[in-house]
Amino acid sequence: MTAETRLSNDAAPKMTARDVSVYYGAKKAIDCVSIDVSQEHVTAFIGPSGCGKSTFLRTLNRMNDTIANARVDGAIELDGENIYAPSMDVVQLRARVGMVFQKPNPFPKSIYENVAYGPRIHGLAAGRSEMDAIVEQSLKRAGLWEEVKDRLQESGTALSGGQQQRLCIARAIAVEPEVILMDEPCSALDPIATAKIEELIHELRGRYAIVIVTHNMQQAARVSQRTAFFHLGNLVEYGETSEIFTNPRVERTKDYITGRYG
Numbered sequence: 001m002t003a004e005t006r007l008s009n010d011a012a013p014k015m016t017a018r019d020v021s022v023y024y025g026a027k028k029a030i031d032c033v034s035i036d037v038s039q040e041h042v043t044a045f046i047g048p049s050g051c052g053k054s055t056f057l058r059t060l061n062r063m064n065d066t067i068a069n070a071r072v073d074g075a076i077e078l079d080g081e082n083i084y085a086p087s088m089d090v091v092q093l094r095a096r097v098g099m100v101f102q103k104p105n106p107f108p109k110s111i112y113e114n115v116a117y118g119p120r121i122h123g124l125a126a127g128r129s130e131m132d133a134i135v136e137q138s139l140k141r142a143g144l145w146e147e148v149k150d151r152l153q154e155s156g157t158a159l160s161g162g163q164q165q166r167l168c169i170a171r172a173i174a175v176e177p178e179v180i181l182m183d184e185p186c187s188a189l190d191p192i193a194t195a196k197i198e199e200l201i202h203e204l205r206g207r208y209a210i211v212i213v214t215h216n217m218q219q220a221a222r223v224s225q226r227t228a229f230f231h232l233g234n235l236v237e238y239g240e241t242s243e244i245f246t247n248p249r250v251e252r253t254k255d256y257i258t259g260r261y262g
């Protein structure tokens, strides 16, 4: 049975993947996955360890390009544009499709510089006051401004883990992305910091297309409206989160969400 690719009530998708396979050397990690990602919804990728969630996520902004033996087959489009076309500027693509990683990874620079770095290299601010405004707005959207507004020159690495992760989200937001990919963004955080990130995802929904990989099924149920279940490199089922968790159509999905494996 092939998983649904496009959910019937969706407008034009933000991103589409068609027949995407990913190889590490001779090993196939993703097998012919097709899926649409919508602008309005948070999409969660779930599945047991090693099923290929992160590998597939990384195809959406060509992060796999940085892995020497990785190869991607198939087609991925952002607003109808082939992101694997030779003419695609990968630096520009990764600004449009930003990424937040499992472990918060601020630069060893000031809080201000962490956010200003991207807009500076992309030429988004004409001068200091425009840059100040971008930094403030990005930190506000990331829910961090109140906590850091009086210490913008302190190092980003001196913040708590949860604050660092929100700083990384502010850094992604600062370059005006269209899509934000999050690869287990809460797995290194305590429950309070996790709740803040989940709230933030909720607030950011709609402004950006958001795709989140998570091990935590409760988290997928809380933050997403769409869920894609991966198993052994296949997309097994894709649907409304409420449906996937209460009424999955495929036995393998049911086994996973009821904790029978994974």
Ligand SMILES: Nc1ncnc2c1ncn2[C@@H]1O[C@H](COP(=O)(O)OP(=O)(O)OP(=O)(O)O)[C@@H](O)[C@H]1O
Residues within 6 Å of the ligand: 024, 029, 047, 048, 049, 050, 051, 052, 053, 054, 055, 056, 067, 215
């Ligand atoms: N750089 C790499 N080189 C070779 N194989 C890799 C590489 N990265 C991942 N793999 C393999 O590809 C498969 C999918 O891995 P991936 O990390 O995408 O899964 P995942 O579902 O995100 O797992 P987890 O939830 O444990 O992070 C696994 O078999 C993994 O060992």
